[in-house]
Amino acid sequence: MDFAQARVVEQGNQLHVVHGDDAKLYVEFTLEAVHQPALSEQEGRPIYKDVPHIRIHFPGDRTKQIFRPVKMEADYAGPADPVRFSRQWTAFMAQQEQVQTGTPLLEWGPLTKSQAMELKGLHIHTVEQLAGIADSNLTWLGARELRDKAVAWLKQADGGKEAVRLQGELEKRDLDIANLREQMREMAERMDATTQADGGKKAAAPKKIAGE
Structure with a gap:
């Protein structure tokens, strides 16, 4: 199973961005401590910042996953992660267990x-x-x-x-x-x-x- 990439579909005179079936993905948001080099040098000690990350698993595939910082703004590839995976994001923000539908x-x-x-x-x-x-x-x-x-x-x-x-x-x-x-x-x-x-x-x- 591949990640549901965005594609542009022409319908009449309108162009629409369409995504694949994200329902079959296992998506979770986490807070990861990310090292801040500039602040660490300034303070003279290791400084870390909690940064929201997204982890996307592909059921049945042990080797493939996506793990990266959360995309907070929409871009050419698609909407922001909190919009695209709104249910998991809402659960993450509420500090609740992120369950799949x-x-x-x-x-x-x-x-x-x-x-x-x-x-x-x-x-x-x-x-x-x-x-x-x-x-x-x-x-x-x-x-x-x-x-x-x-x-x-x-x-x-x-x-x-x-x-x-x-x-x-x-x-x-x-x-x-x-x-x-x-x-x-x-x-x-x-x-x-x-x-x-x-x-x-x-x-x-x-x-x-x-x-x-």
């Missing part, structure tokens, strides 16, 4: 805890990341089988969401039908009451006497 492997039934920890060592933390691993990165024993299980599980989960949606639509339809029947019943009762009232008025009308 998706189903944690430790909560996924088909995996044992030891398997989940092994995958964590490969920077694979969620079922979604496991399902998105490219064939070229399926290098460990049983990798393809686990990846296929993750793909099948996500498809089943999507099917479950569709079933819930359909069930909701059916319940709404039944409720609409029940409401319509109630409205028709009330309308029929009002019509019967009106008819009976009109009949009573006619029955109570005085008879005309001949010669009057």
Whole structure:
């Protein structure tokens, strides 16, 4: 899996900057103590400054990662890191654990805890990341089988969401039908009451006497 580089796409007369799928990346922000040579020389002792850094792992690839200072301003290559990875940045600023979106492997039934920890060592933390691993990165024993299980599980989960949606639509339809029947019943009762009232008025009308 490669880092989702920006590319320019032409749509009509407009140019848009498009990024790849960053959701499959494991991104974390850290504070790193960076040596400050000028200040160190001035003070006569080592001076360090905490500088935000970004570390990007590519699930399934042990050898590839990006580690650099956080890009705080947008440039020709794309938006600032806090904008592009806003959820992780927000968690970092709040000093909270930076978790990835998706189903944690430790909560996924088909995996044992030891398997989940092994995958964590490969920077694979969620079922979604496991399902998105490219064939070229399926290098460990049983990798393809686990990846296929993750793909099948996500498809089943999507099917479950569709079933819930359909069930909701059916319940709404039944409720609409029940409401319509109630409205028709009330309308029929009002019509019967009106008819009976009109009949009573006619029955109570005085008879005309001949010669009057």
